[in-house]
Amino acid sequence: MKLYSSIGPNPRLVRLFLAEKGVALPVEEVDIITGANRQPTFLALNPGGTTPVLELDGGQCVAETTAICEYLEERFPQPALLGGSAEQRALTRMWWRRVDLQVVQPMTAGFRAAEGLGLFKDRVRCYPAVADEFKAATREGLTWLDGQLGEQPFICGEQLTVVDLLLLSFLEFGAQVGQGLDAQHCPNLARWLDGMCMRESVRNTR
Numbered sequence: 001m002k003l004y005s006s007i008g009p010n011p012r013l014v015r016l017f018l019a020e021k022g023v024a025l026p027v028e029e030v031d032i033i034t035g036a037n038r039q040p041t042f043l044a045l046n047p048g049g050t051t052p053v054l055e056l057d058g059g060q061c062v063a064e065t066t067a068i069c070e071y072l073e074e075r076f077p078q079p080a081l082l083g084g085s086a087e088q089r090a091l092t093r094m095w096w097r098r099v100d101l102q103v104v105q106p107m108t109a110g111f112r113a114a115e116g117l118g119l120f121k122d123r124v125r126c127y128p129a130v131a132d133e134f135k136a137a138t139r140e141g142l143t144w145l146d147g148q149l150g151e152q153p154f155i156c157g158e159q160l161t162v163v164d165l166l167l168l169s170f171l172e173f174g175a176q177v178g179q180g181l182d183a184q185h186c187p188n189l190a191r192w193l194d195g196m197c198m199r200e201s202v203r204n205t206r
């Protein structure tokens with residue numbers, strides 16, 4: 001197996017996922033700033049033109065972080081990062097989808113519509129007229145999530161899951177592009193983030 005990685009929160013999620021499992025894979029860095037990921041060589045691996053991509057031993061290429069993490073969980077079941085039972089997996093996937101819809105998607109769209117516009121305007125459709133709306137939607141999503149998290153140690157409850165890694169990855173990215181967490185407004189998430197930042201996997205994948 002080989003991972004095609006780059007800067008950005010989506011490849012970071014997969015690197016975090018691997019680190020938590022103690023799995024080291026060969027990594028090829030792709031320069032998304034110059035747009036190497038939008039050139040024919042990379043498009044042959046992933047016609048979607050995005051990183052990360054996991055090349056399997058049989059040569060097939062898997063894109064999309066959800067598909068990659070689900071595959072890695074099957075190949076390397078321990079420690080379980082999607083949940084240890086059918087019920088826990090259902091809850092993990094529920095929170096995964098919620099964080100994706102309420103934080104990841106609006107934050108990404110807000111970045112592409114504003115700070116990332118120069119980089120993305122010729123790659124994907126961006127919506128500069130509503131950049132602030134996307135950013136407000138992200139803040140609302142985080143506020144809701146803060147209330148749901150309460151005093152729980154992790155987003156899905158007592159155990160670390162892929163959802164914590166996803167959210168960590170995007171909050172760190174957000175902090176670099178003007179969409180950092182408002183700690184005063186989201187004290188539960190701020191406490192959770194402090195704890196996450198102390199994990200070895202997080203420090204080693206920066």
Ligand SMILES: N[C@@H](CCC(=O)N[C@@H](CS)C(=O)NCC(=O)O)C(=O)O
Nearest residue numbers: 008009010011032050051052064065
């Ligand atoms: N839905 C995709 C999103 C992947 C994505 O947007 N990756 C970013 C890096 S974080 C990227 O490749 N950006 C460069 C580009 O789109 O040209 C996934 O889950 O993997």
